Amino acid sequence: MSFDLRHILSASLFSAALAMPGFAQEATTDTDAAETASEAEAGTGDAAAETAEVEPLDDIFLGDDSAPLTIYEYASFTCPHCASFHVETFPKLKAEYIDTGKVRFAQRDVYFDQVGLWAGILARCDEDKFYPVSDMLLSEQEDWMGAENGEELVENLRKIGAKAGMTSEQIDACWEDEARVERLVATFQQNATADEIQATPTFMIGGEQVPNQSWEDMKAVIEEKLADAGGSDDAEDADAGSDEGEATGSAN
Template identity: 50%
Template sequence: MKRLIATAALALAVLTGPVQAQDAPDTSQITEMTMGPEDAPVTLIEYASFTCPHCASFHAGPFKQLKADYIEDGQLHFIYRDVYFDRFGLWASMVARCGGEEKFFGIADMIYDQQRDWTQGEPAEIAGNLRRIGKVAGLEPDTLEACLNDQDKAQALVAWYQQNAEADNVTSTPTLIINGEKHSNMAYDDLKAIIDDKLAE
């Protein structure tokens, strides 16, 4: 399980290049990626990284079950929040977000499903792998390049992640916040029991 070790300033420098001290990225335009009705009785926030193997496993298993059991029938409001351990996770997020809310979760599924493949190689190869995923998902090459080269968006995303992670005291991924209570990764049966208890309250 990966640990969060970077401060906001260090994260910005590592992921997006040097940032002037007076710069204050505008996070107000960052879109929260969600599924299910906002007024559902249970809200689950997942903090995850596209380069985290445990997160890939969560999306291959428990997340699909969550959708079938709770999200699709309106019992659960799901919120996905990025955590950036490295620039590759940030690049993946920028590709996933490039298609907007409508395409985000579909592209995210592809990125997680192919995690072992696209994360291999030098940075240029990894960027190329992500571009291929974006193109397969239907993103136009020009649109994809614009998304990947949007430095203002990159800095805003990193600042937004750091704000969220500090507010919820996130120290590893995946971290689940269920109706305000923080939980670490767990088997689906245990997750289901917590959700059922919340629904019964």
């Protein structure tokens, strides 16, 4: 899923997020969408300056802090390719690299639209529950996004929050927290701009931008980066062989 960062600006996204409950109950017309895009393009410079002044939120990591390799995934909760990666590939990444201490992982939100931002606010409502909520948003994407209208969509998001142990009052408070929303938008824009992200999912693996691809191809990149960092199985086997050789030589 591709996007043009110039058209996703803090002013328009921030305003849309603040109007969330009311906006969600009314269909957006094509004219409204066109006007929003036009206003966003016109305000590119001002919006970029505004977000640069807002302190971004910290990444939320999975895995060992001392892992030799860090991977960032840029993902949108409304992106079907992101949902596919989450269901089909992420479990392999987690089992083989994150849970084994080789990779430290962080998911970074990308907001294509108001709905994606609303979902992102929900996911960050309780940062201790970010990954469980993210898991539900992505694995159940077709269900909650299959709402027939905005009101039903909001209720679907509330149900996901409830399954994570959030109350309706807590969810509303997060959606209405203007300062928090502003920081979420600024965090997205600053990170995506710095890493030149143009599509989701996109990965930063050891500082290198890697597009969405098959697990085997991604695994090859990970192994290469781990070898460079001295943290791959091959590197460990080589070190073990070297140590063994040295021990044998000493014994002789």
